[in-house]
Amino acid sequence: MPSQPQQTDVSIVIPVYNESENVGNLVRRVGEAMLPTGKRFELICIDDGSSDDSAQRLADLAKTNDWLKPLYLMRNYGQTAALQAGFEAAQGKLIVTLDGDLQNDPDDIPALLNMMAERPDVDMISGWRKDRKDKSISRKLPSKIANGLISWATGVELHDYGCALKVYRCEIIHEIKLYGELHRFIPALAAEVGAKIIEVPVRHHARTMGTSKYGIDRTFRVILDLVWIKFLFRFLHRPLHAFGGVGLTFFSPGMLILLWLAVQKFALGANIGGRPLLLVGFMLVLIGVLLVAMGVLGEILIRIYHEPEGRAQYRLRDGPRVLRPEKHDTTPEI
Structure with a gap:
């Protein structure tokens, strides 16, 4: 042969x-x-x-x-x-x-x-x-x-x-x-x-x-x-944590603004329709919701990426790494 x-x-x-x-x-x-x-x-x-x-x-x-x-x-x-x-x-x-x-x-x-x-x-x-x-x-x-x-x-x-x-x-x-x-x-x-x-x-x-x-x-x-x-x-493997974290950062103050304006409207009878703060609150809430939605879509895409072809999220070695004592000089000259 x-x-x-x-x-x-x-x-x-x-x-x-x-x-x-x-x-x-x-x-x-x-x-x-x-x-x-x-x-x-x-x-x-x-x-x-x-x-x-x-x-x-x-x-x-x-x-x-x-x-x-x-x-x-x-x-x-x-x-x-x-x-x-x-x-x-x-x-x-x-x-x-x-x-x-x-x-x-x-x-x-x-x-x-x-x-x-x-x-x-x-x-x-x-x-x-x-x-x-x-x-x-x-x-x-x-x-x-x-x-x-x-x-x-x-x-x-x-x-x-x-x-x-x-x-x-x-x-x-x-x-x-x-x-x-x-x-x-x-x-x-x-x-x-x-x-x-x-x-x-x-x-x-x-x-x-x-x-x-x-x-x-x-x-x-x-x-x-x-x-x-x-x-x-x-x-990469948890995009919801990235987009969701930023989204909540926008969503939370926006929701607090809207709740405060709602109290003024329904409890105190204030006119809030022409206030710029109302628009700011709606924009913050909308941006937050969109970012969280992007994070959810990212999670779905990660699962599509890994599951159909069985891509592993981890790698295995053939055996334990050979250990070698480190020297004090970590950058030896050639």
Whole structure:
């Protein structure tokens, strides 16, 4: 009988968008870092609808590097969709991500893989660009604000959510589905499904070729995404608590206003028909009722989501987590 193909050890997933000047060096550097390790690996470069010749260059490189597996998206969907495409195509037991601009150092990958092998209790290693080589105003300041906001909102405290260099166990990453621009929140989403995360300082280089795709406007998009993440973590399975709580906050004062006006009308004979307070009371009560109704509809939708296809509200491990004494230095240098 023909032998079964061996499972891939490592899948390296890299979104690429208009990086024709970098993809050649990127593929070469990843090969130089991974081939000496002896691990079975694949490099999945996802061309996100580039308008330059990035896709063609990847196709040419794949002819001479059998471990390079390019994916070509029909149009520019964004980094989140590109990562999701890469995760779904990945066959490795460990999945590594990094950016395609070579600001992350591929030479750090073997050290992170060794660290993951030494820490069976860890599900994800997140890189930390401790000595970041970027402009202070347009890149470092927005990133620091965003990291603080995300850590506060999610409860998963990391110095550098935006560092693309990360290592995941495949069991964790296959539990996560990315939509919109949720690639920034992968550590928080991983923690939500039970992952243990450590953060490790990694090297960072200034961009030498191509142009950056990020700007200060990213901070404002992060704030909007945080609203969804906060709701996802706290109220996804109990939307009535979210909408109902706000609804009661409107409904209660509105009802008190209407009761007070009713006492004035029927007990004291006051004319309340032309008073603005009557309109305020009705509006507060109406808003409260509508919000509670939205919460009830949300509860119905959650049950529709889980019950027809038997989606579980919990996940089980194969066995107890391997415990490892924590060191005082929680961010070892590579």
